[in-house]
Amino acid sequence: MGIGDKIKHVAEDVKGKAEEVTGKVTGNDKLEAEGKVDQSKASIKQAGENVKDAVKE
Structure with a gap:
């Protein structure tokens, strides 16, 4: 997840x-x-980004 996405x-x-x-x-x-x-939206987006990061690794 990019730092910009985390901040958002x-x-x-x-x-x-x-x-x-x-x-x-x-x-x-x-x-x-x-x-x-x-x-709730923010939590869902954060979870989605965490999944993307886990898949990349």
Whole structure:
């Protein structure tokens, strides 16, 4: 996995966590759910990249 991809995935995860927390604090269920979705997407992308790296080795 390239360093650029790693940074993108971590940034997406952090953004999702921030949205989730903001949604919880403000009582905005939609924002909280969007944050959880962003975190899930980032995790899936990271897992996919890890599989690619393992296959290369």
